[in-house]
Amino acid sequence: MPETPTRAMRLGIAGPVGTGKSSLIGLLCSRLTDRLQLGVVTNDIYTDEDARLLRSAGVLDPDRIRAVETGACPHTAIRDDITMNSIAIEDLERDYPGLQLVLVESGGDNLTATFSPALVDAQIFVLDVAGGGDVVRKGGPGIARADLLIVNKTDLAPYVDVDAARMVQEGTAARDGRPVIGLSRLDTKSVSAVCDWVLATLASYDAGTHTAHDPGPMAAHSHTQ
Amino acid sequence: MMSGGALLLGDARLPTGGHTQSAGLEPALLTGLSPASIPGFIVSRLRTCVRVDAGTAVVGLRLLYAGAPLDPVVDAWCARTPSEVVQAASIEAGRGYLRLHQRLTGFATATPALPRPLAVAALAHSWDLSAAELARIICHDDVQSVCSAALKLTPCDPVDTVSWAVAAGDEADRVVTEVQGLDDPDDIPAAAAPEMELWQHAHGNASRRLFRA
Amino acid sequence: MTARTTRVLARLTADGSVQVELATGLLAPRVVRQHGTTVEIALVATGATLLGGDHLRVELSAQDGTCLVVRDVAGTVAYAGGGRISHWDNEIQVGPSARLVWHAEPLVLSDGAQVHRETHADVAGHGRLLLRDTVVLGRAGQAGGELTCRTRIWHDGRPLLAEDLVLDRHTRALPGVLGARVLDTATAAGWRPEGPPDATVLHLAGEGAMARSIVDEAHHSEIHAVWRQWADQQCASL
Numbered sequence A: 001m002p003e004t005p006t007r008a009m010r011l012g013i014a015g016p017v018g019t020g021k022s023s024l025i026g027l028l029c030s031r032l033t034d035r036l037q038l039g040v041v042t043n044d045i046y047t048d049e050d051a052r053l054l055r056s057a058g059v060l061d062p063d064r065i066r067a068v069e070t071g072a073c074p075h076t077a078i079r080d081d082i083t084m085n086s087i088a089i090e091d092l093e094r095d096y097p098g099l100q101l102v103l104v105e106s107g108g109d110n111l112t113a114t115f116s117p118a119l120v121d122a123q124i125f126v127l128d129v130a131g132g133g134d135v136v137r138k139g140g141p142g143i144a145r146a147d148l149l150i151v152n153k154t155d156l157a158p159y160v161d162v163d164a165a166r167m168v169q170e171g172t173a174a175r176d177g178r179p180v181i182g183l184s185r186l187d188t189k190s191v192s193a194v195c196d197w198v199l200a201t202l203a204s205y206d207a208g209t210h211t212a213h214d215p216g217p218m219a220a221h222s223h224t225q
Numbered sequence B: 001m002m003s004g005g006a007l008l009l010g011d012a013r014l015p016t017g018g019h020t021q022s023a024g025l026e027p028a029l030l031t032g033l034s035p036a037s038i039p040g041f042i043v044s045r046l047r048t049c050v051r052v053d054a055g056t057a058v059v060g061l062r063l064l065y066a067g068a069p070l071d072p073v074v075d076a077w078c079a080r081t082p083s084e085v086v087q088a089a090s091i092e093a094g095r096g097y098l099r100l101h102q103r104l105t106g107f108a109t110a111t112p113a114l115p116r117p118l119a120v121a122a123l124a125h126s127w128d129l130s131a132a133e134l135a136r137i138i139c140h141d142d143v144q145s146v147c148s149a150a151l152k153l154t155p156c157d158p159v160d161t162v163s164w165a166v167a168a169g170d171e172a173d174r175v176v177t178e179v180q181g182l183d184d185p186d187d188i189p190a191a192a193a194p195e196m197e198l199w200q201h202a203h204g205n206a207s208r209r210l211f212r213a
Numbered sequence C: 001m002t003a004r005t006t007r008v009l010a011r012l013t014a015d016g017s018v019q020v021e022l023a024t025g026l027l028a029p030r031v032v033r034q035h036g037t038t039v040e041i042a043l044v045a046t047g048a049t050l051l052g053g054d055h056l057r058v059e060l061s062a063q064d065g066t067c068l069v070v071r072d073v074a075g076t077v078a079y080a081g082g083g084r085i086s087h088w089d090n091e092i093q094v095g096p097s098a099r100l101v102w103h104a105e106p107l108v109l110s111d112g113a114q115v116h117r118e119t120h121a122d123v124a125g126h127g128r129l130l131l132r133d134t135v136v137l138g139r140a141g142q143a144g145g146e147l148t149c150r151t152r153i154w155h156d157g158r159p160l161l162a163e164d165l166v167l168d169r170h171t172r173a174l175p176g177v178l179g180a181r182v183l184d185t186a187t188a189a190g191w192r193p194e195g196p197p198d199a200t201v202l203h204l205a206g207e208g209a210m211a212r213s214i215v216d217e218a219h220h221s222e223i224h225a226v227w228r229q230w231a232d233q234q235c236a237s238l
């Protein structure tokens, strides 16, 4: 029987700037705070913009939201030197015994940034429709192999001439069947789908059946499908 | 010859969170240091707070080799670091080293928090470094933290920052010579740069920071 | 060159009053007032100080249970010393439950002055010390002479503050060392003054605080207000 973990699950949230990572954390906090002991670590390049935004949203006790400076190296802070993020998470665990889930927002970075498996147990990669329908096809380790891909702001699709359903479909194809969710905060069903995915992942983590895997480096470029 | 341990400690790729530190440069630039003065700023630091840190590290290393407690040298460092903001930033940076140390060797200090120079000294002790190597590392890390942060904070050519580090070499040599033989906490240099201290002190309340300190 | 020591020692007598012992050096101590266990002393210059080669030494001691308030009657000007260094040593003792406040006036370094100042203070467990220290580099229109200040303050047998300031022309021109003519400092040792959070206040790791302001004109210093507040907390009875 696999060992059950003794510490909170760490869920990383990566993706380009402005795709909705902080908003997603806000949604998850407001939906899950009654059921789970939550903590948040943010990594915005400008100190605590994200932390402040989340604190002022009032979705979680402000002390459970910690900001980590990255010295303008958001990629380094989640991948090659995770020290300060690890310390922030360990502090949250020390300050809040019984913590179940820590959400770690990466400072918005390019498509190649993914979390080190030593920092998080699972990760979500967030894109939005406004970034263009072909972003998914362009790929990258997060898009191809994060535990969950979110195509956010589907409500905006008609305004940016993007077919959101097709984006989700192409994502699913590019990800060998790994999950993709089209999300809009205006669409409660899609919000529930993301919450359900988080809860299911946490349940398998708690049961000791979840394996962290690394989306890995940028895949070798190939034009064949 | 530099030992392997010394090279590891002098390498910014060592995972200890060094990329979050600007060695006082960001606070300085936010408060009015002109980018043209950065080479002089590097020398100012070597004359003052880096001397304090290097001396602290060396005395700490001697105490560790002697199996003696670090408390007197922690006190001496605190007395030479009046701003609680600067103290906290150093202790936080020290945690990066302590965490690495703990993961590698199970090392645990009796004092749960150590300022950065003493956390580095503890690793230096594990890796059998000499006092001179340790003092050199403290200087090198500070100079390079300023240089690499300058690339993020000001428009400059990476080659220029290397020339600053080279130009600061003599001053760094003097620090190493001066502190390498220290063994008494009371003899740790106490040279201060009051203006820089106030700049760094203000960083605790700065918004839109890129660097922790 | 021998030091001429100015000495002020306050001790409690058996009947609960304060007995003061005074000695005159380059500065002469005068009792201004005495009330209960508090005694206020003024330090008066006995001649033109500080000249090149002068060695001014001040010993202040507030023994167990006394409150010693020291005021300078005027600031001190260090004159061009023709290459001769002037020394100024302060030796301060604060006994258990004693209080000592020194309302020091500015030390002004004229062009050509070279001053080496050392301040050593020992504050016992429940003693409280409050020091003002204003240095002005240059009289009006001058760049000012050279100053080194060595400060060591101990509290309850442990180092509380150790600072060496090298303010020669070369060093103080380095970025981040001083940046202006006036360095104004208030230091509390053995206690943590109360007050609204203030950007100028550094909270020492031990029991103590230091408030600092670096300005071009002494009257712009932010320390005046901090000082009044801290001094009121220290010896409210005067």
Ligand SMILES: Nc1nc2c(ncn2[C@@H]2O[C@H](COP(=O)(O)OP(=O)(O)O)[C@@H](O)[C@H]2O)c(=O)[nH]1
Pocket (backbone or CB within 6 Å): A015, A016, A017, A018, A019, A020, A021, A022, A023, A024, A108, A152, A153, A154, A155, A156, A183, A184, A185, A186
């Ligand atoms: N229309 C729409 N806008 C969204 C949605 N989610 C986030 N946004 C907006 O996208 C912008 C960037 O969001 P933010 O969470 O700060 O992105 P981050 O940089 O990835 O953290 C903000 O203006 C949000 O209000 C969504 O579902 N629909």
Ligand SMILES: [Mg+2]
Pocket (backbone or CB within 6 Å): A021, A022, A023, A044, A050, A105
């Ligand atoms: Mg964000």
